[in-house]
Amino acid sequence: MVDSISQDVLIIGSGLAGLRAAISSAATDRKLDIAVVSKVQVMRSHSVSAEGGTAAVLFEEEGDNQESHIYDTIKGSDFLADQDVAERLVQNIPYEIYQLDHWGMPWSRRTDGRIAQRNFGGYSFPRATYAQDKVGFYGMQTLYDTSLKFDNIRFYNEWFCTSILTDDEGSFRGVTAIEMKTGNFFKLLAPAGIMCTGGAGRLYSFSTYAYSATPDGLDMAYRAGMALKDMEFVQFHPTGILPSGILITEGARGEGGYLINSTGQRFMKKYAPEKLELASRDVVSRAMIQEIREGRGFKHESGVDCLKLDLTHLGAENIKARLGGIREIGIKFSGIDVINEPIDVRPVCHYMMGGIHTNIEGATEMKGLWAAGEAACNSVHGANRLGANSTAECLVWGRITGELAARYVASNKPSSISDLxxxxxxxxxxxxxxxxxxxxxxxxxxxxxxxxxxxxxxxxxxxxxxxxxxxxxxxxxxxxxxxxxxxxxxxxxxxxxxxxxxxxxxxxxxxxxxxxxxxxxxxxxxxxxxxxxxxxxxxxxxxxxxxxxxxxxxxxxxxxxxxxxxxxxxxx
Ligand SMILES: Cc1cc2nc3c(=O)[nH]c(=O)nc-3n(C[C@H](O)[C@H](O)[C@H](O)COP(=O)(O)OP(=O)(O)OC[C@H]3O[C@@H](n4cnc5c(N)ncnc54)[C@H](O)[C@@H]3O)c2cc1C
Incomplete structure (x- = not known):
């Protein structure tokens, strides 16, 4: 007989999407029991490593506007984004930025005290809202702290979920999971669930992702009969360092960093004359591989072909203040201090545009189950995501799905959940x-x-x-x-x-x-x-x-x- 634990809303995943969903569900109805299940400790979720920023229109009076963010997202997607979904993202994310601010997020500040924003690839305005170069770490810390204020959120850390359970009508009823500490096998039952299991970048060897970023959540949904959407669209970020693949944020180019080839040329002039290094990621990565193929790459000591990212002209003070994290990464993992010399980089697997097929509200094809964050494909990113739009997506659809799941439970709570x-x-x-x-x-x-x-x-x-x-x-x-x-x-x-x-x-x-x-x-x-x-x-x-x-x-x-x-x- 397998033990079971019952709750009202079951959130699988404790990254930015999972934590935002938990707070949203818990705040929607304080009487509900919300469970967050994660195969790692909360602060080891992959979201912690997000670096450069979260896109949002904050300063319309300074020239930015929501239509421009919507258009940039759709253009970046190569017109495969669902346009109403892009609109939903853009309209909702400013609220999330200020909400995080109120919960204690240490957003970087301008000299006038307002929240700081930087340039990112594919945008018409500097709208990547940043916290130095550690937006994921600070965002996760802020959400985790906030979630601890809710007595109705319970964490199941280091529980590995294996499959989705359904009732006779095919509605969501919970998951099976192994409590890793004991090895015991459980049923975690709930009338509503939210898949926040993240991306699957560890389908590739050379990847910016945490080793835990495997497609178990996607596979659970797939085996349970739901569609996975647009899985062929895998984002390769231009600047992974060698030999590890650890990311140098696009914020480094947003702050003015150059890409150079072995002839010393800023080759992006040829491929994207207007935006140069800040064209969308697919464009920059293709240009880099093209340069390498045409013999203008460098050879890293590991034997791998690469190009160089030059930040030396940004100045030590600027780098320390705004890109301190990537400077540390360069020193520790490549033996290069970016203040003094260019660093070897190469396109690296970085993001899955595809995921569990959902509608604009994050509802999956299974009644009672939603998906949010990188695990979901509500089609906001289409064929190519713009940087800084993913943490934005996690926050916006974390909140939307958390609220919808809580409301659903209130009106659909089964008197008892069968043992299955x-x-x-x-x-x-x-x-x-x-x-x-x-x-x-x-x-x-x-x-x-x-x-x-x-x-x-x-x-x-x-x-x-x-x-x-x-x-x-x-x-x-x-x-x-x-x-x-x-x-x-x-x-x-x-x-x-x-x-x-x-x-x-x-x-x-x-x-x-x-x-x-x-x-x-x-x-x-x-x-x-x-x-x-x-x-x-x-x-x-x-x-x-x-x-x-x-x-x-x-x-x-x-x-x-x-x-x-x-x-x-x-x-x-
Ligand atoms: C290095 C790096 C930097 C980035 N920087 C930025 C940035 O600056 N701006 C931006 O917008 N985006 C950025 N991204 C993308 C962004 O960080 C991610 O898309 C986002 O954080 C994903 O969050 P998530 O909540 O969907 O999933 P994750 O944070 O990946 O969380 C997934 C959760 O699911 C749990 N889980 C998975 N499988 C199971 C299972 N079988 N059982 C139980 N639990 C399970 C995990 O334990 C984890 O808690 C970056 C990505 C990388 C790799």
């Missing part, structure tokens, strides 16, 4: 017989590396049919390997077991990225096909949906909501 014995039994079989006790020769960590190296090699900044087919073939071979092998048979704190469950999800979700990239025979935003080099609005101005199939995903299309701007050619 059959589903729980099947899940136990899947994870204990299929994974924990699964025998196989191949070391799962080697398998993970092979899969993520394949993604680095085959679905990167530039793609073409042959490459993608090769990648898919390799992935299918790896999937067939006899690998499900958990060496550590301990019950308590068995991270070997949870790592292997993460790998299991990586295998399924990597296939969706590859298949989506294959069927999208055009170039749009972050998806650049050398065999189909132009955007094709006639055939592909639509979202990709992937539904679960026992052998492989089933793909179909979904319309884009175009409410304001007809697609035009993108120039920066």
């Amino acid at each position: 014995p059959q589903q729980v039994l099947e899940e136990e079989k899947r994870i204990y017989d299929g994974i924990f006790r699964g025998s196989g020769e191949m070391n799962p960590y080697q398998l993970r590396k092979d899969v993520t190296d394949t993604m680095d090699a085959k679905v990167h900044v530039f793609r073409h049919e042959e490459m993608l087919q090769d990648g898919l073939k390799k992935l299918v071979e790896l999937k067939k390997m006899s690998w499900k092998h958990v060496d550590d048979k301990a019950k308590e704190y068995n991270t070997n077991f949870t790592n292997v469950m993460e790998i299991d999800s990586i295998l399924r979700i990597a296939e969706i990225v590859l298949k989506g990239a294959l069927v999208r025979r055009e170039s749009r935003g972050a998806h650049a096909r050398t065999d189909y080099p132009t955007r094709d609005d006639v055939n592909f101005l639509k979202h990709t949906l992937a539904y679960y199939g026992a052998q492989s995903p089933k793909l179909c299309w979904y319309p884009v909501s175009i409410t304001r701007y007809a697609p035009t050619e993108r120039k920066y």
Whole structure:
């Protein structure tokens, strides 16, 4: 008999989206019990590493305006964003900035005492609201502190969720989860849930993401019958340092940093004459790979090709005050002090535009379940996210979904939640017989590396049919390997077991990225096909949906909501 714990709203994930959703649910109805479940400690959630800022229009009297933020977001998305959703983001985010300010967020300040904003790629106005270069750390700290003021929020830290539970009508009823400390298996039951499980950047080896950023949440939704949307759109950030891939924020270019090639040229003049280094990320990353291909790159000591980011002209005081975190990163992880010399950088996997298919309110296809933050795809970013719009998304849809889930519980609370014995039994079989006790020769960590190296090699900044087919073939071979092998048979704190469950999800979700990239025979935003080099609005101005199939995903299309701007050619 599996123990169960019941609450009213179950939030899976304790990053910016999860914490904002928890506060919103708890404040909407203080009588509700809100649970936040996370496979890591709250402050180890990936959001802590967000660096450069949160986009918002704060100073209309100084020339900014919401229409411009909406347009920049839609243009940045290469016209795949749902335009009503972009509008919702822009209208709601200023409130969130001030709300965080009131809760104690130490936003950086201008000399006149007002909240400071900096330039970011693809924007027409400096609107990335920053807290030095640690917006994620300070944002998380502020939200976590605030959440502790609510007696009706309870944290389940280091609980690893494995599957979604549903009732006979297919409505959300909770999740199964392992309490990592004890190794005990539980049902966490609730009439409403919010998936805030973050992005899946660890589908790639060279990545800015935390090692915990694996697609388990996406996979849970996918296995439960919900669609994943636009998964082929993976963002490669221009400036990952070598050899680790740790991020140098776009804020460094926002503050005036240059990218230079081996001839000493600021090559972005050629690719984006107006915006230069502050063109959208897809444009800058493509330009960098092009420079490398044409022989104007540098060789890092690890043997990897790269370019250089030069901040030396910004001055020591400026760098220390506004980019102190990335200076420390450079010194510790690359042995370079950016005050004194340029640093080696290369495009790096940084963000998933795709995720669990939701509507504008964050509602998934499952009754009683919402999704927010990077795990969700409400289509606000389309084919390419603008920097600083993701933390914004987490805050806006954290609040919206938290409130909706709480209101839903008030009107839909079942008198009792059934035990769902059959589903729980099947899940136990899947994870204990299929994974924990699964025998196989191949070391799962080697398998993970092979899969993520394949993604680095085959679905990167530039793609073409042959490459993608090769990648898919390799992935299918790896999937067939006899690998499900958990060496550590301990019950308590068995991270070997949870790592292997993460790998299991990586295998399924990597296939969706590859298949989506294959069927999208055009170039749009972050998806650049050398065999189909132009955007094709006639055939592909639509979202990709992937539904679960026992052998492989089933793909179909979904319309884009175009409410304001007809697609035009993108120039920066
Ligand atoms: C280095 C870096 C810098 C960035 N800088 C910026 C920036 O300046 N501005 C900006 O807008 N965006 C930035 N981004 C993007 C932004 O940080 C993320 O998109 C955002 O923080 C994601 O937040 P989230 O709440 O959706 O998910 P996360 O913060 O990733 O949280 C996911 C949560 O889900 C939990 N979880 C996952 N799987 C399970 C499971 N199986 N069981 C239980 N719990 C689970 C995790 O424990 C975690 O708590 C940056 C990204 C990176 C990588």
